[in-house]
Amino acid sequence: MKLYYMPGACPLATHIVLEWIGQPYETEAVPRDKLKQPEFLALNPVGSVPVFTDGDLVLTQSAAILEYLAEKYPEANLMPDTLAGRAETRRWLGFVNADLHKAFGVVFGKASFVNEASCQEQLAEGGKAKAAQLFAIIDKQLEGKQWVTGARSVVDPYLYTVTRWAHAVKMDLSGFPSLLAFFERMNADPGVQAALKAEGLQ
Numbered sequence: 001m002k003l004y005y006m007p008g009a010c011p012l013a014t015h016i017v018l019e020w021i022g023q024p025y026e027t028e029a030v031p032r033d034k035l036k037q038p039e040f041l042a043l044n045p046v047g048s049v050p051v052f053t054d055g056d057l058v059l060t061q062s063a064a065i066l067e068y069l070a071e072k073y074p075e076a077n078l079m080p081d082t083l084a085g086r087a088e089t090r091r092w093l094g095f096v097n098a099d100l101h102k103a104f105g106v107v108f109g110k111a112s113f114v115n116e117a118s119c120q121e122q123l124a125e126g127g128k129a130k131a132a133q134l135f136a137i138i139d140k141q142l143e144g145k146q147w148v149t150g151a152r153s154v155v156d157p158y159l160y161t162v163t164r165w166a167h168a169v170k171m172d173l174s175g176f177p178s179l180l181a182f183f184e185r186m187n188a189d190p191g192v193q194a195a196l197k198a199e200g201l202q
């Protein structure tokens with residue numbers, strides 16, 4: 001198994017899951033300027049990370065990769081074995097991947113949406129405001145829980161990764177105590193620490 005990543009970007013979620021699973025894997029950091037070059041586009045025509053390979057399988061899209069790993073290694077218990085439990089896990093995976101991550105896509109990718117600096121700033125502020133609304137929802141979901149769905153799953157490393165971005169852009173998360181407690185627990189997790197270290201982030 002091999003994960004192509006950029007340090008601290010969304011593949012960090014898969015990187016943590018690979019650590020939790022504990023099977024051999026390799027990683028390759030992809031410099032940003034290589035993302036849109038033919039060699040990498042042959043792996044992912046979108047020109048983004050993560051790209052994950054397992055033998056002949058070349059997989060993109062974080063949600064698909066995370067579900068693949070959870071299904072391939074059921075002993076890691078990262079996806080429940082009941083229909084309702086899996087649906088609930090996918091619900092929160094979709095929330096983080098398609099809603100929260102998307103809000104940060106506007107913050108980090110503002111220059112690819114509009115040219116004018118003042119519009120870019122407005123767009124970034126809009127993205128942060130949307131992210132804050134979504135963090136409020138997941139903070140409530142985390143109340144009294146250690147993990148987003150109640151049991152450790154593929155959702156948790158993704159939420160951790162996105163919360164790192166919120167800290168990086170200096171969002172005020174003090175109104176979200178359950179999210180902050182979750183973030184601190186994840187920071188202390190050995191698998192998280194190993195992935196951060198491997199990506200040169202600590």
Ligand SMILES: N[C@@H](CCC(=O)N[C@@H](CS)C(=O)NCC(=O)O)C(=O)O
Nearest residue numbers: 009010035047048049050061062063
């Ligand atoms: N929908 C994709 C989004 C992937 C994505 O946005 N990747 C970002 C890093 S978090 C990236 O590679 N951005 C560089 C670019 O698009 O040029 C997923 O869920 O994996």
